[in-house]
Amino acid sequence: MKSNAKLGDYVEVHLSKIIYEGILLETPESEKGVVLLKLDSGYNIGLNKKDILEIKLIKKSQERKEDIIIKKESSKPNIAMIITGGTIAARLNPKKGGVDWLTTPEDLFKFYPELFKKVNVIKVEVPFMKASEDMDFKDWQKIAKTAQRLLNDSNIKGLIITHGTDFLGYTAAALSFFLRDLNKPVVLTYSQRSIDRASSDANLNLECSALAAISNITEVMLVGHASINDDFCYAIPATKVRKLHSSRRDAFKVVNSKPFAKIFHDKIEIISDYKVRNRNKVKLDLKFVDKVALIKIYPGQDSSILNYYLRNKYKGIILEMSGLGHAPTKRSRNNWVKKLKEIQKKGLIVCVTAQTIYGRLNPLVYSNGRELFDTGIIYLEDMLSETALIKLGWVLAKTKNREEIKKLMLTNFSHELNDRLEE
Template sequence: MPRVLLLHTGGTLGMAGGRPSALRPAAFFKTLKARVPELFQLADIELQLFSNLDSSEMQPELWQRMATHLHHQLQDFDGAVVTHGTDTLAYTASALSFMLRNPPCPIVLTGSQRPLGEVRSDARLNLIDAVLSAVKGPREVTICFDSHLYRGNRTRKVKVSEYDAFESPNCPVLGTLGVDATFEPGLRARGPFKLYEKLDPRVFMLKVYPGLDPALPLQLLPHVRGLVLEAYGAGNFPIAPELGRSLMPLFVQAKERGVPVVVVSQAHRNGVDLSLYESGAASLAQGAIGGADMTPSAALVKLMQALAYHPRSPEALARFIQTPVAGELSVGRRTVEPEVPSRPRKTRRIHAG
């Protein structure tokens, strides 16, 4: 049987309690063996406890430890499943995709909207699908949820109370797990398996909204190393000086201080084009970096890594942000990342039973 590492980090999937009491971390492995015994018919599973936290407690320091742990372990397994809370699942998936380059096997993250111990839990099917994806799916970091497999750094959580909690607006699904399980080839390896564990978490994410007082982010600049700006549409934001809310002083002072600003869109589909409107063009003149169609979570984590590995070269940092590392962004008008072959691809079909 294929060997699969199941690394538990916490989240709703492994919690107990619930209405009327609050959910809390619980003994996950005992519940797993009792509730999903057929999981062990799919693979020889080794259970490891990394943490038992609500995912709101997940931090960059834990990503570094997790990536290092997986880097040491993966050569001995045919796949890995990481159980994780849903609230920060997209952040962790993005971080692992940047930190674990060219993995030797699939790394699948999953969670649930209801705890495994509950009768109507979605955890059981998510776990079964995740283990199957770890055995048969593409060799990259993915999220498996509600019978779909998504590229991890392209995924957003879009629902709180429904089982189809995640979407991948700008990247097709990598797998569909129904009566049959169908997987796409995914990214091609571009070299040996390497760990890039360094991150600089001194980054701030700013969302543009009507009424934003520019004085607030200006006060933050002395305390951050990088800034991700969630702009409107294709990269728009206010610049009219007569209204007193222009964000151009933020770009000017960020450039003076050597603080890179990555601009992404609040819109879920498509991405920014800073050359399209006056405000975007003005920000480009001040050194702003267009984040293309990256999700805000992917852009934030990628900027943390860029600051750690390119702290003294603004040009190298900008190139790194705008170059696909793990399929996290589209280049120009392309809808498929360069790592994916452009020729017609053969789809693998595996019967789910």
């Protein structure tokens, strides 16, 4: 089968008994033996390559170039955006079958005209384009550097960062620690429903993010749907947010804290205290030790897994324990107490968080807890495991002193600890 037709061209596909007409599309990776054709009705069908006698070019595809001119209005506040990837910045390219990224103000304007009603987006920075599950600490550092530059630009009133949802919580926590002396709002937002559909949650999330970015709430926060209704979002402290649903638009929930505010498309209702705008210059505190790990405890688990981390020169471990902070102890066939003592003696820092997600740890209630507590492991109160992992990597870069590390881990830098749980 030879053809001079390219993707997007209008073609005739000749099979032995029938000729189809339509637009030639790219075939998905998984279906290499298939030619995909868009019929005049709009329907796509697949044709087996081995059945095709000829693909005849009828009409070349025409590149459409639209000139979108976004008017900048001086009456509107200026904001900047950092685009990092994820559903919110991915648009389907049906010719390719894959996605194109939205990386310019013009792209954004085409998809999110509502955003531009409230603010001028005067800068769009793209440090990289990745799905959030592909990111690591170096990516968080890049975002932080870009953010610092934008926040210290006096023309910009606030910053929106769009991001994939999967590991958004980690980036959010990292920025909370990396950006010191914050002077303006830093808003992370996302989309759970692809933006090619009219029902995308990105619209409300971005509209509310724009309001948050020009508000007085000078915090790193995540703004997203509060419920499955398209009526308002919550602005949630970036260290206290967790993705708790794989697909719902209100996937992100505040854990062991309260949102800063409830944000409608046209107003903000404040819920809890926040820092206000100021004339600080934002500083970076980027150093990070990535030899940290997060381990979830399960029944009967063999503690010798910890040998791996020792051997591979890990510096710190977050153990996500059961209930108030428990792991298998003396009545278990796999008592963790001895191993925990041993690895700490060898220099590994061990912190504890709650696998219940909600609630505060307290190792003193049960004897098992006391036994574990006596090994010297650090119980991180009500801190989220993901936030704890990031914070440990950040703290370990500051000091090697065990007592100092413990003190820093239990110092509240950015709302990660809450000494009053109301729910």
